[in-house]
Amino acid sequence: MIVDQFLEGIALGFNIETIAIIFLSLIISIIFGALPGLGGSIAMALFLPITLVFEGHQALIFLIMMYNGAMYGGSISAILMNVPGTAGAAASTLDGYPLTKRGRSYEALVLSALSSGVGGILADILAIGMIFLIIPIILFLRTSDIFLITLLGITLIAFVSEGSVIKGILAGMFGLLISTIGIAPGIPNLRYTFGFLSLYDGLSFLAILIGVFALAEMLQLISTGSGTISAVEVTSTTSRMEVIRYYFRHRITIIKSTIIGLVVGAIPGSGAAVSNFAAYAEQTRSDSGPTEDSEPAYGEGNRKGLIAAEGANNSTVDGSVLPTIAFGIPGSGATALLLGGMILHGFVPGPSMVDENLAVTISIFVALFVGSVAILFFGIVFVTKLDYLTKIDIDYIIPFVVILGFYGTYAFRVNMVDILTVFAFGILGYYMKKYDYSIIALIIGVILGPIAERNFIRALQIGDGSYVSIIDSPLSFVLFVLVIAVVVSSTIGPALLRRIKAGE
Numbered sequence: 386m387i388v389d390q391f392l393e394g395i396a397l398g399f400n401i402e403t404i405a406i407i408f409l410s411l412i413i414s415i416i417f418g419a420l421p422g423l424g425g426s427i428a429m430a431l432f433l434p435i436t437l438v439f440e441g442h443q444a445l446i447f448l449i450m451m452y453n454g455a456m457y458g459g460s461i462s463a464i465l466m467n468v469p470g471t472a473g474a475a476a477s478t479l480d481g482y483p484l485t486k487r488g489r490s491y492e493a494l495v496l497s498a499l500s501s502g503v504g505g506i507l508a509d510i511l512a513i514g515m516i517f518l519i520i521p522i523i524l525f526l527r528t529s530d531i532f533l534i535t536l537l538g539i540t541l542i543a544f545v546s547e548g549s550v551i552k553g554i555l556a557g558m559f560g561l562l563i564s565t566i567g568i569a570p571g572i573p574n575l576r577y578t579f580g581f582l583s584l585y586d587g588l589s590f591l592a593i594l595i596g597v598f599a600l601a602e603m604l605q606l607i608s609t610g611s612g613t614i615s616a617v618e619v620t621s622t623t624s625r626m627e628v629i630r631y632y633f634r635h636r637i638t639i640i641k642s643t644i645i646g647l648v649v650g651a652i653p654g655s656g657a658a659v660s661n662f663a664a665y666a667e668q669t670r671s672d673s674g675p676t677e678d679s680e681p682a683y684g685e686g687n688r689k690g691l692i693a694a695e696g697a698n699n700s701t702v703d704g705s706v707l708p709t710i711a712f713g714i715p716g717s718g719a720t721a722l723l724l725g726g727m728i729l730h731g732f733v734p735g736p737s738m739v740d741e742n743l744a745v746t747i748s749i750f751v752a753l754f755v756g757s758v759a760i761l762f763f764g765i766v767f768v769t770k771l772d773y774l775t776k777i778d779i780d781y782i783i784p785f786v787v788i789l790g791f792y793g794t795y796a797f798r799v800n801m802v803d804i805l806t807v808f809a810f811g812i813l814g815y816y817m818k819k820y821d822y823s824i825i826a827l828i829i830g831v832i833l834g835p836i837a838e839r840n841f842i843r844a845l846q847i848g849d850g851s852y853v854s855i856i857d858s859p860l861s862f863v864l865f866v867l868v869i870a871v872v873v874s875s876t877i878g879p880a881l882l883r884r885i886k887a888g889e
Contacts, residue, residue, distance in 0.1 A: 387520070387743065394747025397442055398755060403748070406443050407756050410450035411763070417451075418458020420782065423602070425455025426718040430598035431786060433591055433726055434793030441730040442745040446752040448726045449706060452719040453753060456698045457501040457760050464493045464691075476661040476694040483686035495628045496688055498764020500642070500695035503632075505757030507643045508700030512707060513750050520739045523711055528847060529855040531713075531735050532840035533864035538714035539833050540871040553823040560830020563588060570835070571842045583802045590725055590831050592794045592806035597824050598718065599790045600807055601814025603783050608815075625765065631688065638668055638689055642696030649697070650704025660697040660704075668693035699760070703753060710738050710746055713836060721828040728832065 397403060417428040429451045436444035459474035464481035477497065484493040526534070539557065566577045567587030578584040632639075642664040649660035668690055669683045680687045706723065708714045713734030715721040727734060738746050794803045817824055841855075848854025856865045 387517075390743040391747055393744040395751055397744060397748035398446075398751025403443055403446060403752060404755060406439065406447050407450050407752055408759060410447045411454040411756055411759055414451040414454030415458035415461075415763070418455030419461040423782065423786075424459065425452045426722060427599050427602050427786070428455055429719060429722040429726075430594045431790055431793070433594065433722065433729065434797045436726060436730070437797070441732060442748050444730050445723070445726060445732070445745070445749055448723050449702070449749060449753065450756050452706075452723065453505065453699060453702050453756050454760070455719075456702060457498070457764070460497045460501065460695055460698070461494065464497060465490060474661065474698065476665040477691060477698075479665065479684050479694070480687045480690035481694075483681075483684070484688070484691065487686050489623065489686070492623045492628050492688070493691060495625060495765055496632060496691050497695045498761060499629065499632045500639070500692050501699045502757050502761025502764065503639060504643045504646060504696040505699035505702070505760065506754060507640070508647045508703040509750050509754040509757060511643075511647060512703040512753075513747065515707060516711075516739065516746060516750070519707075519711055520743075523736050523739050525860075526736055527844075527858070527861070528840055529844040529861050530858070530864060532837060532844050532855065533861055533868060534712050534714065534735075535833050535837040535840060537864060537868050537871065538712070539829060539837060540868050552821060553826045556817065556822045556824070557826035557830040560827040560832075561834040562830075563593070564590075564831050564834030565838075570839045571846075581802075583800055588806050589794070589798060589800070589803045591729065591797055592803040593810050593831055594722060594725055594828065595790045595794050596807040596810025597814030597817070597827060598722070599786055600811025601818060601824070603786050604811060604815040605818060606783060629765075632692065635689055635692055638693050639696055641667060641671075642693045643700045646697030646700030647704040650701035651708055652704075660701045661694050664697035665690055665694040699757060703750065706749065706753075710734055710749070713833065715829060715832070718825045718828065721825060721832060724832050725828075728836075733836075 413432070414425055414428050417423045418425060429448050432451065433448070436447050439447060456474075460477045460481065463474040463477040464485055467478050467482040467485075481493045481497065484490065539561070564587070567585055568574070569576055575585070645664045645667060646660040649663055672683075672689060680689060683690045705715075705720045709720040709724055710727075711734065713724065715724045724734065732738065732742060732745070791804060791807060794807050795801075797803065814824055816822075817827070844855050845852070848857075856862045
């Protein structure tokens with residue numbers, strides 16, 4: 386049965402329609418990734434309603450390709466303008482932009498495409514192997530275990546929150562509160578509907594996503610000013626084949642950065658920004674000094690530094706997608722949006738994704754493989770045209786994003802409450818960003834809240850109403866201890882550390 390689903394997943398991933406969707410998504414997301422201020426999360430939120438015209442697996446592939454393409458696209462503006470299009474391309478500026486200033490932007494862009502494409506391909510293969518290793522673990526989970534894993538994902542809010550932990554927890558708790566609006570699961574009780582029939586099904590998480598990601602970001606762009614940013618021309622004194630030969634001479638760097646991206650991506654709250662710098666730091670640590678390549682120092686245009694930083698970017702996508710699909714624990718804004726897309730299309734993260742929907746899961750990673758090959762091809766063949774992406778006037782993008790966001794939200798349920806939700810959460814998201822409240826924590830609360838509540842009620846029903854039955858197995862007890870440990874470490878831990886330091 387597993388072999389049959391594996392073969393079916395490969396067929397789904399290499400389907401002509403799926404490949405067309407992959408290319409469409411990559412083109413859109415590379416543009417969004419290359420434009421500073423936009424990025425993959427906005428693209429995913431904006432185009433989430435459009436995925437309703439696709440089949441379930443194609444919709445998930447479309448969204449993941451948005452994440453994957455934007456991750457590569459962010460390096461274009463990082464290299465040409467010293468402005469990373471996404472947080473995951475921040476470390477790429479350290480050696481990418483100095484190469485541009487040396488008149489070697491062509492070489493830097495080719496290395497970026499090679500690193501993103503090859504790193505993604507290696508990570509895709511490793512991720513498919515990891516799926517088969519974790520299948521027995523996931524299928525072993527009970528309803529109470531799934532509840533505790535979801536609860537663990539909610540408590541990890543503290544770690545995915547930037548800035549104040551308290552602000553992150555407040556944002557997450559507000560998200561949980563929002564998720565309770567409507568009819569309670571399992572019992573016909575109305576909560577916070579205030580007599581409005583349109584609130585019986587709760588607030589649309591799609592409207593919330595578009596509000597806090599797309600509209601809030603557009604408001605921030607308007608407030609900070611926008612316009613056309615001119616990039617330098619793509620130039621180089623090195624041929625394409627010389628760059629390719631140079632790249633493949635550094636196989637250890639390629640493998641190390643891929644593994645770092647895959648592992649760091651699987652840790653909730655880390656993401657591409659962390660893996661990008663982690664791979665770069667490891668390269669600078671392990672490289673003892675001048676080599677036969679006569680490279681300049683790191684930070685001054687060292688090509689190996691760019692290879693390491695870019696090699697971790699797209700492999701992070703595979704690492705972050707795995708726990709999202711397998712356990713329903715998103716570690717970033719993009720994977721939280723992916724989780725929302727799964728729920729929108731009727732997929733439930735956890736055992737079902739490696740059992741009856743194993744073919745869908747396999748097709749996702751096969752599509753990532755195809756997407757990595759496409760990035761490799763696109764980045765190398767069209768390298769001389771990439772500077773055009775950085776010359777698009779942001780003033781034309783803002784109204785397009787706002788109109789498409791409102792239209793897509795209304796078309797989803799044809800409910801005016803959703804339009805008001807986008808507007809309200811757009812303003813809320815703008816002020817949350819301004820005052821350093823975590824948007825990701827809010828979204829995790831909104832999306833994981835209903836999943837946790839449904840599994841909690843089901844676990845109680847199975848255990849005849851006994852709360853002890855939820856932690857009566859060794860695995861559930863360990864998960865419960867982990868939840869307590871995360872809560873304690875994120876709240877009491879910082880205060881204890883300050884006391885210890887003060888005592889010294």
